[in-house]
Amino acid sequence: MGNKQTIFTDEQLDAYQDCTFFTRKEILRLHGRYHELAPHLVPMDYTNDPDVKVPLALIVNMPELKENPFRNRIVESFSEDGQGNLSFNDFVDMFSVLSEMAPRELKAIYAFKIYDFNVDNYICKEDLEKTLNKLTKEELTPEEVNLVCEKAIEEADLDGDSKLSFADFENMISRAPDFLSTFHIRI
Amino acid sequence: MRRMSVFPQHGTALGNLGRTANEIRQEAENSKNVLVSDLVNLSAGARFQAIRSLPMPFNERKTVRNRVNSVKLSKTILTADCRQQVSRSFRRFCASLASARQHLIIWQDTLKEIGSRFGTSVLSYFLFLKWLLQFNLFSLIINFCFITIPQIVHAPNISSTTGFRGLELLTGVGYFNQTVLFYGGYNGEVIVSKPAYNMQLAYFFTIAAYLVLCWVSLIYSMSRSFQKNFVLETGPVSGGAWRLLCSWDFSVVNEKAIQYNKNNLAIQLKESLSERLQEKNKMSLSDRIKHLSLHLLAWLLSLGLALGSCAGIYFLGTDPDLAFSFNHNPNDLRAEASTLLLPVVVSLINLIVPLLYSLISKIESYSNPRAKIYISIIRNVVLKMSVLGILCFYWLNFVPDNISCWETFVGQSVYRLLMIDFIFCLLGIFFGEFLRNVIGTMCIQSLGVPEFDIARNVLDLIYAQTLAWIGIYFSPLLPVMQVLKLFIIFYLKKISLSMNCQPPKHTGRAAQIQTVFIALLFFPSFVGVLSMVAYTVWSLKPSDQCGPFQGLDTPFQTIFHWTDSIQNFPESNWVWWIFENILRSELFYYLISLIVLVITYFLWQITQGRKQLIKTLREQIVNEGKDKAFLLNKLQNLQKERREIASYRPQDFDQTPHFNPNWTNTLPLNM
Numbered sequence: 001m002g003n004k005q006t007i008f009t010d011e012q013l014d015a016y017q018d019c020t021f022f023t024r025k026e027i028l029r030l031h032g033r034y035h036e037l038a039p040h041l042v043p044m045d046y047t048n049d050p051d052v053k054v055p056l057a058l059i060v061n062m063p064e065l066k067e068n069p070f071r072n073r074i075v076e077s078f079s080e081d082g083q084g085n086l087s088f089n090d091f092v093d094m095f096s097v098l099s100e101m102a103p104r105e106l107k108a109i110y111a112f113k114i115y116d117f118n119v120d121n122y123i124c125k126e127d128l129e130k131t132l133n134k135l136t137k138e139e140l141t142p143e144e145v146n147l148v149c150e151k152a153i154e155e156a157d158l159d160g161d162s163k164l165s166f167a168d169f170e171n172m173i174s175r176a177p178d179f180l181s182t183f184h185i186r187i
Numbered sequence: 188m189r190r191m192s193v194f195p196q197h198g199t200a201l202g203n204l205g206r207t208a209n210e211i212r213q214e215a216e217n218s219k220n221v222l223v224s225d226l227v228n229l230s231a232g233a234r235f236q237a238i239r240s241l242p243m244p245f246n247e248r249k250t251v252r253n254r255v256n257s258v259k260l261s262k263t264i265l266t267a268d269c270r271q272q273v274s275r276s277f278r279r280f281c282a283s284l285a286s287a288r289q290h291l292i293i294w295q296d297t298l299k300e301i302g303s304r305f306g307t308s309v310l311s312y313f314l315f316l317k318w319l320l321q322f323n324l325f326s327l328i329i330n331f332c333f334i335t336i337p338q339i340v341h342a343p344n345i346s347s348t349t350g351f352r353g354l355e356l357l358t359g360v361g362y363f364n365q366t367v368l369f370y371g372g373y374n375g376e377v378i379v380s381k382p383a384y385n386m387q388l389a390y391f392f393t394i395a396a397y398l399v400l401c402w403v404s405l406i407y408s409m410s411r412s413f414q415k416n417f418v419l420e421t422g423p424v425s426g427g428a429w430r431l432l433c434s435w436d437f438s439v440v441n442e443k444a445i446q447y448n449k450n451n452l453a454i455q456l457k458e459s460l461s462e463r464l465q466e467k468n469k470m471s472l473s474d475r476i477k478h479l480s481l482h483l484l485a486w487l488l489s490l491g492l493a494l495g496s497c498a499g500i501y502f503l504g505t506d507p508d509l510a511f512s513f514n515h516n517p518n519d520l521r522a523e524a525s526t527l528l529l530p531v532v533v534s535l536i537n538l539i540v541p542l543l544y545s546l547i548s549k550i551e552s553y554s555n556p557r558a559k560i561y562i563s564i565i566r567n568v569v570l571k572m573s574v575l576g577i578l579c580f581y582w583l584n585f586v587p588d589n590i591s592c593w594e595t596f597v598g599q600s601v602y603r604l605l606m607i608d609f610i611f612c613l614l615g616i617f618f619g620e621f622l623r624n625v626i627g628t629m630c631i632q633s634l635g636v637p638e639f640d641i642a643r644n645v646l647d648l649i650y651a652q653t654l655a656w657i658g659i660y661f662s663p664l665l666p667v668m669q670v671l672k673l674f675i676i677f678y679l680k681k682i683s684l685s686m687n688c689q690p691p692k693h694t695g696r697a698a699q700i701q702t703v704f705i706a707l708l709f710f711p712s713f714v715g716v717l718s719m720v721a722y723t724v725w726s727l728k729p730s731d732q733c734g735p736f737q738g739l740d741t742p743f744q745t746i747f748h749w750t751d752s753i754q755n756f757p758e759s760n761w762v763w764w765i766f767e768n769i770l771r772s773e774l775f776y777y778l779i780s781l782i783v784l785v786i787t788y789f790l791w792q793i794t795q796g797r798k799q800l801i802k803t804l805r806e807q808i809v810n811e812g813k814d815k816a817f818l819l820n821k822l823q824n825l826q827k828e829r830r831e832i833a834s835y836r837p838q839d840f841d842q843t844p845h846f847n848p849n850w851t852n853t854l855p856l857n858m
Contacts, residue, residue, distance in 0.1 A: 014275060018235055019248045023282050067442045069435075069449075080244060089245035098437070102240070109242045115432060123432075132431060132456075139453035148456055152428035158805065159812025167808075169432070176433040177416035177698040181307045184438045186299045 007031055009047050020096035027092065033187065034091050037062065046088065054091070056084030064185050069134040070114055074098075077113040098185040107183045108173045112166050123164040125149050219251070226255045293317070294677070301681060303440035305639075305690045306448070308697035312641050313677065315704065319652050320673045322404075326397050326659060327666035333393045334373065334663050337386065341378045356606070368602075369662045371595035371733035387745045390735045391724075394660055398717060401656075405709045412705050416698040430455060444690070451692055478552060485547045492543060493570045496536045497577040503529055504581045529600070530607035533574060537650065538611060541567050541643065557696060564642055564703070571650045572711045578604075579657065579719050583727065592733040598662030605654055605665070609672050612647065616683050624687035639688040644680070645704050649712055656716040660723060 005028060008016070016027045035042045037058045043050055056075055065071040075084045078094040086094065096102065097110050113119075117127045128149040132140070140148070156164055156172045164172075173179050222241075226234050238252050294317060302310040366372050378384040430452065439445055544566050553559040582600065587593045623637045655669040724743050729736035736742040750766050753759040769775050 014278070015249050015252065017278070017282055018252050019238060019245060021239055023285055064440055067440060067445045068437065069445070070437075093245045096239075103236075106240045106242055111432075128431065135431070135435060136449055136453040136456070139450070140456065144457065144460060147460055148431065151460075152431050156428040156432075158808045160809065160816060161812060172428055173433060176429055178307070178696070179433045180415070181698065182434065182436045182438065184307075185440075186302065186438060 007044060007046050012046070012049075016092065020092055021099050021101040022092065022096060030092055030095065030187065031088065033062070034088055042088075051087070053079075053085040053087050056086075059084070059086055059091075064187055068185075073114045073117065077110055082119070095185065095187050098183070099187075100181070100184050104173065104180050105170075107180065108170050109166070111173070111179075111183055112169045115169075121166070123169060125153060125163070128152055223251060223254050223258060226251070227258050297681065301684070302438050304444050305684065306436045306439050306444065308641060309639055309684070309690050311697055311701050312639075312644055313681070315645055315701075316648060316673060316677055316680075318408075319648060320670065320677075322401060322652070323655060323666040323669045323673065325400075327664070327670060329393055329397060330659070330663040330666065333389050334386075337378060337384055337389065338373050368664050369595040369598040370660075370735075371592050371598075371730075373663075373735045374733075374737070385749070387735050388749055390663075391742065391745050394663075394720070397659070398720065401713060402717070405705070405713055409702070409705050409709055412702045416702050430459070447689065454692075481551050485551050488547050489544055489566045490569070492540050493573050496540060496570070497573050500529070500533060500536070500574060501577050501581060503532060504578075505585055527603060527607065530603045533578070533604060534607050534611040536574060537571065537608075537647075538615070540570055544570075560642060560700070561703075564646065564707075567643070567646050568707060568711060571646065571653075572715065575650070575653055575657070575715070579715075583719070583722065587727060587730075592730045594661050594730060594734055598658060598665070601654055601658035602662060602665065602668065605651065605658070605668055605672070608651055608654070609676075612676060613679070616679055620683045620687040636689045637687065638691050639684060641691060642700070646707075649704070649708050652708065653712040653716060656713065657719060660720050 007028065008031075013024050013027060016022065017024060020027075022030065031046070034054065035044065038054045041054060042052055056072065056079075059075050060066065060071040065074065068074065072084065074094070075086060076082060078090050078097075079086050080090060097106055112123070115123050115127060115131055117130045118124070129145055132145055132148060153162055153164065156168050158168050158171065159165070226237055229237060234255065238248060238255070241248050241251065243251075294313075298310065298313060298317075301313055373386065373390060378386060435452070436448060439448060544563060548559065548563055553562075578600075582597045586596060590596050620637060627635050627637060651669070651672070655665060658665040724741065726741060729739060729742055731737055736745065739745065746766075750763050754763045
């Protein structure tokens, strides 16, 4: 059944299957989607592991990501260089973490990375303000934005350093059982 | 397994001070070795799940996986190639099973589309529908294979006294009377074939096995859902932090829906801010009494309505003019149509009384919207279950004495109830959603587009499923109807949703409400069905002229006859022994209950201890934070002091404990 394809070797497909939450068929379908993003850039033959990266601008045009307020941060968090240029492995990684089979701890780690806009391993008040602005766009006045972010930090910060470390974030996630189903993009 | 953390722990920057790059690399290498050895010690399934959950980029995960594989290989005695081949082909087989299973999942693309347009809370309704469909399909398959096919093949006794008229589809009588659709179409003879097939036992065991499987499946789903969604309610859980960081639905892809969600979020944030800004005044005593009395009044009204509906249904059912006239004259169309009166009344009650309940709840004031949802769910459940309860009482107490072949009558009643419920559902979609949308957008603009009320729709599904389960004993092919009904409702609701409704505004806590729905499906619904079927099988006398249990005192006697018959065979003596001495003795059940109670008490004590531990740990975190702040403060003050002193007397600066490279200058000159 799977021997007719020439995109990956069997060892590569085994590795993808063991290391991500996708089956062989889904990996091949993902490769098709990746190829669609940049047909002139992405080769159809991946047997010798070509070093090809699709730029951020092309990836955020995918229908699954196009309208998402956090599309740039999502792609940046999964890219190796932090600029949003994804190789195929990063691409598969991204959708594997965002799939419904990924466990909560893994999703929490990447959600933290996404909300951490200034990449300092803490979600500080400015990160929260940027998050809020992406989520509401102009309906809240600046004072209201300020108040909401202060209240959020007050609620979630356990050790009192007025910013959220990963432990604080994870504690909040553990009290939100919906997170597992909302932090989920289907492809 | 120890977790690999991607984020630096507190003070790692300080901890890495003074280390060279080599040492840091060495430490990373060590931690990787520890990780690999941890992974090697796990079982195969857990190992792959752990590898997949490692929070590192794909290439690093692949190296870890390759190292784990090579370590595993080096531990085997077979040659490396052979073992590798075997394990690889085994994994490929498992993966191909998984992908084949994906083909069997129906509606995969449709569900994805619904989730992307309307969000996960609306999707949960459709997932619930799909789950119920699986129950009914399974029941259909096993009933058809084990009961219906032998009956059709070996003993066709369809003696239709009347031709097929259109009304049968609604009422289930006439042409369908003697078919395998209902209990009466089966007979309990032993089919003489190579292994003798006892129809009585087959009927009994198929239904019993299906109910047991449902029980196990429901308990499993309930416990898994509870485990995943249980929230330790310490600390603020529904505040701004949660709404900001955890509640955004990433799976919504449609632009309009995203805009809608953004608006909702803004409104909810503004509401929570204004709640916080307003001081919550303590209510005066008279206010509290007023609220309490309003609540009491509302509850009395609701329960009164429920009781009134039950009484009405009972009197309607036992009214001698309406009830059994059709039994005597099968050609009287008018009498047959009058049997539809009871189902129509029941469906009307199920339609109108919940609307009255929502009107009643408007006079009450609730402290939080979640309480409102839960109380409305409780009232509706009480109504629906009491209606079903009174119907069961009527069927089990009143009907067997008055009608011959009463099981077929009960089966037909259930069939009628399901059909009329289906028709009302279709009408509800048309009037409740389509027309309401038209009115809301064109005529009375203030009403707006109707919201998709998830609780009401799910409760309707639970009600229909309870009816279907009740009907299985009396009508083995009833799941056919339920399957068709669920199929049609799925597509109609989807179309109606996209054309007419908008997603609900308050989407918080969807996972907890999911657990509540599964628990409702188990507790009043399935347990009630089980007790009703158990009562029928255990104590009621089956009808003499039709059905597989003719001539017995109770259907359960089949089991006694069977165990008596196998008592004579020495190989199956142990079955008889288990049945006689364990299952039939009361001591066994007392012992089991006692053991279960002890275990429950023990586990409860453990949870109490853990809650206490969590509280202490939380306090410890807060204290450590304060300690850190205190120490940082002190360090800053010391450094400020040192700087001030240094700006006055630079020659005393050397008192700081660091290595002074000019130490030779401090030696006395004559050394």
